[in-house]
Amino acid sequence: MIKKISIFTLTLMVLISSISGAFADEGKLNMYVAYGKPELIASEFEKATGIKVEFLPMSSGEVLTRLKAESSNPRTDIWLGGGSDAFIQAKADGLIVPYLSPNAERVNQAFRDPEGYWTAVSLVVVGLLVNTDRAQSRGLAVPSKWEDLADGAFKDEIIASNPRTSGTAYTTVSGILQLFGEKEGWSYLDRLYGNIPFLEKSGSTPGTKTVQGEFTVGLVPDPHSIKMNNPDAPVVTVFPEDGVLAWPSPVAIVTGTKNMEGAKKFVDWALSPEGQKVLMEATPRVPATDIEPSSGVPSLKDLNLVPYDHLKWGQARESVLEEFGSRYPHLN
Amino acid sequence: MLLPTAFLAFLLLFVLYPSVMVLMRSFSHKGSLGLGNMVAFFAKPHMVRILWQSGAVAAFVAVASTLMGSCLALVSFKTSMAFRGLFRTAAVVPLVIPGFVASLSYIFLFGRNGLITYKLLGLNLSIYGWHSVVLVQIMNLTTTAFLIMSAAILSIDDQAEDAARTLGASEWEVFSTVTLPLLRPGVLASMVLVFMKSMADFSTPLFLGGRFTNLAAASYSQLIGSYNLEMAATMNVLLLSVCLVAFWVFNRAKGSGEGFRRSIGGRRKDIQFPPAMAATMWSLSMAFSTLVYMLLLSVFLAAFTKHLGANFGLTLAHFQEGFQRGFRGMVNTFIFASATAAVTATAGMAGAWLITRSCTARRLLDLLSTAPVAVPGTFFGVAYILAFNRPPLLLAGTWTLVLILSVVRELPLGIRSGVSVLEQQDRSVEDAASTLGDSAVGTFFRVTLPSVRPAMVVTALHSFVASVQAVGALIFIVSPGTKLLSIDVFEAVYKGQIGPAAAMSVVMIALSLAGIAGITVISSKSKGGGPSWGESLRRAA
Numbered sequence: 001m002i003k004k005i006s007i008f009t010l011t012l013m014v015l016i017s018s019i020s021g022a023f024a025d026e027g028k029l030n031m032y033v034a035y036g037k038p039e040l041i042a043s044e045f046e047k048a049t050g051i052k053v054e055f056l057p058m059s060s061g062e063v064l065t066r067l068k069a070e071s072s073n074p075r076t077d078i079w080l081g082g083g084s085d086a087f088i089q090a091k092a093d094g095l096i097v098p099y100l101s102p103n104a105e106r107v108n109q110a111f112r113d114p115e116g117y118w119t120a121v122s123l124v125v126v127g128l129l130v131n132t133d134r135a136q137s138r139g140l141a142v143p144s145k146w147e148d149l150a151d152g153a154f155k156d157e158i159i160a161s162n163p164r165t166s167g168t169a170y171t172t173v174s175g176i177l178q179l180f181g182e183k184e185g186w187s188y189l190d191r192l193y194g195n196i197p198f199l200e201k202s203g204s205t206p207g208t209k210t211v212q213g214e215f216t217v218g219l220v221p222d223p224h225s226i227k228m229n230n231p232d233a234p235v236v237t238v239f240p241e242d243g244v245l246a247w248p249s250p251v252a253i254v255t256g257t258k259n260m261e262g263a264k265k266f267v268d269w270a271l272s273p274e275g276q277k278v279l280m281e282a283t284p285r286v287p288a289t290d291i292e293p294s295s296g297v298p299s300l301k302d303l304n305l306v307p308y309d310h311l312k313w314g315q316a317r318e319s320v321l322e323e324f325g326s327r328y329p330h331l332n
Numbered sequence: 333m334l335l336p337t338a339f340l341a342f343l344l345l346f347v348l349y350p351s352v353m354v355l356m357r358s359f360s361h362k363g364s365l366g367l368g369n370m371v372a373f374f375a376k377p378h379m380v381r382i383l384w385q386s387g388a389v390a391a392f393v394a395v396a397s398t399l400m401g402s403c404l405a406l407v408s409f410k411t412s413m414a415f416r417g418l419f420r421t422a423a424v425v426p427l428v429i430p431g432f433v434a435s436l437s438y439i440f441l442f443g444r445n446g447l448i449t450y451k452l453l454g455l456n457l458s459i460y461g462w463h464s465v466v467l468v469q470i471m472n473l474t475t476t477a478f479l480i481m482s483a484a485i486l487s488i489d490d491q492a493e494d495a496a497r498t499l500g501a502s503e504w505e506v507f508s509t510v511t512l513p514l515l516r517p518g519v520l521a522s523m524v525l526v527f528m529k530s531m532a533d534f535s536t537p538l539f540l541g542g543r544f545t546n547l548a549a550a551s552y553s554q555l556i557g558s559y560n561l562e563m564a565a566t567m568n569v570l571l572l573s574v575c576l577v578a579f580w581v582f583n584r585a586k587g588s589g590e591g592f593r594r595s596i597g598g599r600r601k602d603i604q605f606p607p608a609m610a611a612t613m614w615s616l617s618m619a620f621s622t623l624v625y626m627l628l629l630s631v632f633l634a635a636f637t638k639h640l641g642a643n644f645g646l647t648l649a650h651f652q653e654g655f656q657r658g659f660r661g662m663v664n665t666f667i668f669a670s671a672t673a674a675v676t677a678t679a680g681m682a683g684a685w686l687i688t689r690s691c692t693a694r695r696l697l698d699l700l701s702t703a704p705v706a707v708p709g710t711f712f713g714v715a716y717i718l719a720f721n722r723p724p725l726l727l728a729g730t731w732t733l734v735l736i737l738s739v740v741r742e743l744p745l746g747i748r749s750g751v752s753v754l755e756q757q758d759r760s761v762e763d764a765a766s767t768l769g770d771s772a773v774g775t776f777f778r779v780t781l782p783s784v785r786p787a788m789v790v791t792a793l794h795s796f797v798a799s800v801q802a803v804g805a806l807i808f809i810v811s812p813g814t815k816l817l818s819i820d821v822f823e824a825v826y827k828g829q830i831g832p833a834a835a836m837s838v839v840m841i842a843l844s845l846a847g848i849a850g851i852t853v854i855s856s857k858s859k860g861g862g863p864s865w866g867e868s869l870r871r872a873a
Contacts, residue, residue, distance in 0.1 A: 030812040036827055039656070054813030057823045061556030062710075066808050068561055069717040075729060076812060089559050133642060134445065156458075165557020198460060198542040201553045205539065207828045212436070213445035213641055229829045232639035330543070 029262045031055040032063045035081030035249070036225075036283035044278040045269055051262050053078075060086040060167075067095045067254065074256030077263045080121070080270070081283075083167030084248045087118040088314050096252040099264055103271035106289040110310070111248040120248030121270050122285035125303065126172055127223040128238040129210045140216055145242040146176070149217065150191035158195045159206040160219040162331075164321055166203035167247065168221040174313040174320055175245035179306050190327065199331050211235055224296055225284050239298060243306040248288065335773065336686050339679075340693055343700040345725075346740050350715035351572070351703070357718070358565035369566035379550070386546035387574055389462060390530035393469045398522045400470060400620060401477025402515070403613050409485045410511075410603045413614050415621075422621035423478040425628055426471055427794065428844040430801050430818075432825055433837045435539040437630040438468055440640055447630075447641065460542025468536050471623065473529055476745065477522040479790045483749045484518030486786040487756060490601040503604040511603065517755045521748040524582040528575045528705040528744075547571045548708040555710065568711045575706035579699060631841070634834035650831035654824070654839070662843065665800055665817040668731075669847060672738040673796035679739060680746020680791045681784050685776055687747065688754040689762075698747075705744040709804030712741065717808045729811035737809060738799050746791035753787045754780075789855045796847040800840050817843070 033055045035041065042053040058066065060082020067079070067090060079087075079096065090096045091113065100116035111120035128149075130142050138157065143149055149158060163169040176192075177185035200206050207226045210218030211233045220226060223237035251270050253263045269275040276291045284297045293299050313320070361368025373379050401423070407413055408420040426434065442449045442459055449455045488511065496506045534548035541549065551567035554560045605613065634640040638647050687698045704712065716737055721728040727736075761783070765775045781788070803818040810816070817840060824833040 032812065034826075054811070056807070056810065056812040056814065057819060057826070058807055059556065059826060061559065062807060064559050065555055065561060065714060066717060068559075069714050069808065070721045070728065072722045073726070073728075075721070086559065162553075162557070165553045197458065201538050201545070201549065201557065204826060204828055208436070208830065209439070211639075211828070211830060212439055212443065214439060214443050226828050229827055230639060230831070232643040232645075234639075234642045 027051065027259065027262065029053045029078060029259055029266060030076040031078040031080055031266075032066065032076050032254075033057055033080045034060045034063060035279070038080075038282070040282050041080070041278060045266060045275070048269055048274060049265055051265060053266070064090055064095070068093060071095060071255070074254055076254050077257040077259050078251065078266050079254055080251045081249050083124070084118065084120070084250055084310060085167050085170065085314065087113075087250045087252055088310075090252070091117040095255055097255050097257070099253050099267055101264070101267045101271055103268050106271060108288070110307070111288050112250070118248075118250035118252040119267065119271060120288040121251050121276070121279055122249050122283070122288050123246045123300070124168075124221045124249050125223075125239065125286050125298070126168055126175070126219065126221060126245040126247075128240065129207055129218040129220045129223040129226055130236050130238055131210050131213050131216055131234060132236055133234040134213050134216045138216060142236060142238065143217065143240075144238060145240045146179075146188070146192075147242070149195065150188060152195070154195045154217065156195065156197045157216040158192075158219065159209055159215040159217070160196050160199060161203045161206055162199040162201055163324055165201050168203040168219065169199070170313075170317065170320075171245050171247050171308070172219055173324060174316070175243075175306055175308050177320070178308060178313070179243045179245075186323070186327070189324075193328050193331065196331070222285060224298065228284055228296055239303055241304060244303045245306055245308060246286065246303075247308070247310065249285065335682065335776075336693065336697070339683060339686055340697060340700075343697065346736055347700045347703055350712075350719040351707075353718040354565050354711070354715045355569060357562055358569045360562055369562055372563070373566055373570070382545055382547055382550050383570065383574075385462070385544065386531055386548070386571075389466055389469070389546060390527045393466060393473060393530040394523045394527035396466075396470045397473040397477045397526045398481075398519060400474040400616065401479075401522060402481045402519065403616050404474065404478050404620065405481035405485050406603075407613050407617050409482060411605065411610070411613075412602055413610070415618070419617040419621050422617075422624040424475055424793075424848075425624045427475045427797050428841045429628060429631060430821065430837050430840060431472070431535045432539070433631055433634075433834060434472065434627060435468065435536060436830065436834075437627045437634070438464070438540065440630050440634070441626060445641065458542070460540060462541070462544040464540040464542075465536050465544060465546075468540060469530050469533060471620070471627075472533075472536075473526045474620065476526055476529060476794075479745070479794060480522045480525065480749045480752060481515065481518050483787040483790050484515050484752050484756070487753045487784075488514050493601060493603070504606055507603050507605065514756055517752040518749075520582055520585055521752045524578055524702075525705060525744060525748050527578050528702075531571055531575055532706055532708045534708050534710070547574075552708060552710055555714070561714070564711065568707060571708075572703065572706050575703070576699075579702060583695075583698075631834055631837055634830060635838045636835075638831075640830065640834075650835035651839075653829070653832040654820070654836040661815040661817045661820050662839065664815050666843060666847075668734070668738070668816070669796045669799040669843075670850075671735055672742065672799040673792040673847070673851065675735065676739050676742045676746050676795040677788045677792040680743055681750045681781060681788050682776065683743065683747045684750025684754055684784070684787070685780050687751055689759070698751075701747050702744045704740050709741070709802070710808075712737065713805035713808030716805070720809070728809050733809055734806060737805055738795070738802060741802070741805065742791070742795035742798055745794050746787070749787040749790050750784055753784050757783065785855065789851060792851045792855075793848055796851060797844040800844050800847070 029051055031053055038055040038057055042055055046052055063079055063082060064086045096117050098116040101119065104112055104119045107120055128143060135142060140153060161169040163173045173189065176189055180188055203221055206218035207220040209215055211226065211230050227235055227237050251267055253267065257263050270279060271289065273291055276287055276289050280287060280294055284294055286298060286300055287293055358369055359365055404419055404423045408416050441447050444450060444456065449457050493506050493510050496510045532548050534552040537544060537546045537549035547567055548571060551564045554567065555564035635650055636646055638645045683697065683701050687694050717728055720733055727733040762775050762779050765779045801818055803822050817836065821833055821836045824836060
């Protein structure tokens with residue numbers, strides 16, 4: 001019996017292997033992408049360089065998981081978009097390789113890895129999405145600074161995601177600590193999280209639920225882009241006057257790439273003025289370089305950006321999350 | 333001997349092997365091998381709470397969905413009640429609404445700003461919690477229960493019921509002593525399958541759970557949010573263990589029941605239920621159908637109006653936005669879903685036949701082919717990339733593997749519904765065919781397959797529709813450049829574009845309906861043109 005089974009397993013293996021091909025190479029680039037309108041990015045890059053890009057849209061957590069799981073035989077060349085926390089993790093796990101593009105100097109040092117493992121192509125800004133219909137019916141004024149959200153009037157009217165699983169939320173918590181200092185910061189967070197009934201597991205859900213009018217205020221990444229994606233929704237975007245938090249959305253070359261030359265060209269292009277314009281059109285984000293933002297996108301100089309220390313808060317992650325968990329055990 | 337061996341080899345390769353790869357990951361803790369992850373899991377009280385919460389919710393949903401599904405199936409196929417056609421359709425509608433969009437519609441109708449709860453009734457409910465998860469899961473999984481129960485009901489021969497009537501049994505006695513025992517395998521199959529599906533469902537708790545979470549959602553968060561593959565693997569091992577226990581209980585319960593054997597035929601006759609019971613069944617079916625149609629309607633509203641809930645102006649802009657990526661995804665989706673449906677339906681019946689008819693290794697076949705239900709989609713994909721992205725089986729990124737993965741995910745329903753039909757059946761026809769000199773494979777194709785047609789159609793329908801929507805597992809094994817409708821929808825959802833996501837869901841629904849229509853036409857054609865029972869016997873000879 002066992003002999004027969006093994007013979008069959010073997011035959012099945014041979015059969016299936018023979019009818020399926022491997023990944024086609026021929027100078028093409030493969031890209032995992034957590035960025036809007038990848039088809040536009042691919043076609044513009046091909047126009048500029050003649051290199052064809054095949055892409056697969058995924059969330060940045062999925063990219064990291066897939067890179068980890070397929071590290072024995074890497075399947076892609078480029079990783080574009082997602083949170084810098086995932087890229088920092090990927091660097092630690094040896095999943096990406098360093099490349100210092102000549103164009104990287106156009107990017108502020110705070111927004112790239114010092115050794116060139118990843119470089120920001122744009123910035124994700126944490127802001128507030130406010131549903132004006134709901135605010136009006138609840139008699140609430142549109143908040144303009146962090147302090148406004150701590151008001152008891154907003155009880156159960158604010159929705160946010162879990163810092164354990166969302167880059168937006170962790171940046172918010174640690175950014176507040178940097179902005180107000182640890183002691184002051186935690187006492188503010190106590191009041192803020194007293195107004196939040198529960199935490200969403202995914203960073204994008206608070207935006208969706210605010211658009212649906214389930215909550216008055218959502219703490220969300222890139223509120224302006226949610227507004228643009230839902231132009232007829234009764235929502236406005238607010239960037240707190242007293243300090244805006246942002247984190248880089250990078251590009252990186254994947255360890256084991258079979259097309260290093262093409263991958264380097266892609267990174268160079270993404271950081272060039274032409275590439276930056278295309279990326280801006282693909283996802284309306286605050287640019288990482290000095291190009292002019294398109295309409296509806298806030299400009300870097302108009303935002304009161306907090307000089308957030310990515311390295312420090314990246315290392316403090318476990319201790320911050322532990323404190324968070326012990327202060328708000330009811331928020332899982 | 334050939335067929336069981338081949339089937340077992342397939343399952344060992346595509347179920348056991350990837351599972352072992354995951355198991356190994358769960359034993360690697362901070363660089364060393366051991367039970368460190370398990371210890372870390374049980375050291376946290378809230379993790380232990382999640383474990384029993386998941387089990388409790390799944391058990392409740394399993395019972396409730398099976399009751400609801402049986403009720404709908406009985407009303408549809410064993411009575412002449414008003415609106416039963418409407419109920420029958422409602423029972424399968426949740427299948428064609430993609431999960432995420434169903435949750436969005438649920439919030440639109442019943443949320444804190446819900447059309448019904450807030451705008452109509454002025455209630456200020458907090459819907460986020462375990463109760464919403466239970467409600468939405470019951471709604472979604474009733475379809476699974478309904479499909480299995482329908483296949484079981486449709487293959488009951490009314491001669492047994494008539495015999496009881498002739499012997500003076502009341503209608504209630506006919507139902508409780510003849511029909512119900514015949515449905516027993518179906519009921520058990522439905523319970524175990526729904527239990528596992530509820531355990532493996534992570535998207536409902538993610539979106540509607542509020543502070544509630546289940547094991548599948550927690551493992552998803554560990555994997556995608558905390559990037560902790562090892563802890564996520566550990567949680568999935570636990571999830572599988574709970575389901576193995578459920579499966580064991582199921583087998584114990586099943587083993588004790590000796591049902592009536594069905595003879596050749598399969599006509600149906602109504603049962604006159606007692607008035608109070610009939611009224612209850614009708615009201616339940618009505619309530620279910622109303623809910624389902626309202627959700628369906630709100631999906632369409634979201635697709636065709638400017639902004640659901642705030643601006644009801646009609647627009648086609650969401651469709652334009654959705655089609656920017658072109659039609660390639662739709663065509664691919666259709667081909668892929670058709671292939672999955674065909675392969676799963678045939679393989680599922682072959683598996684069911686092996687499990688009921690052959691004795692060697694049947695327990696193992698049964699277990700291996702059912703286990704994939706209990707694994708959340710995302711994790712299934714990770715297991716496959718771990719297993720098949722290295723020699724000797726370098727299959728990642730090929731269509732073969734994508735097809736195998738979808739077949740393996742859908743096989744459990746095929747096998748369970750096939751088994752529940754075959755277990756009611758008498759072997760005499762097959763025995764006759766083989767006595768007359770037909771080969772085992774010949775008997776399977778000429779005698780068994782036609783007799784399990786209802787189960788086969790059900791399997792084909794379910795796998796077609798599920799493949800149209802599948803993305804969770806696929807995203808880890810398709811190669812960049814793969815165009816599928818579900819990947820486009822994922823992108824819209826990821827970007828928070830509610831309108832375009834709904835518009836593409838409407839396209840998915842249309843595609844699913846096209847598939848359902850196609851399968852129905854093919855199956856009814858073969859009914860007319862195919863060999864009759866007598867003819868198949870003669871041919872076999």
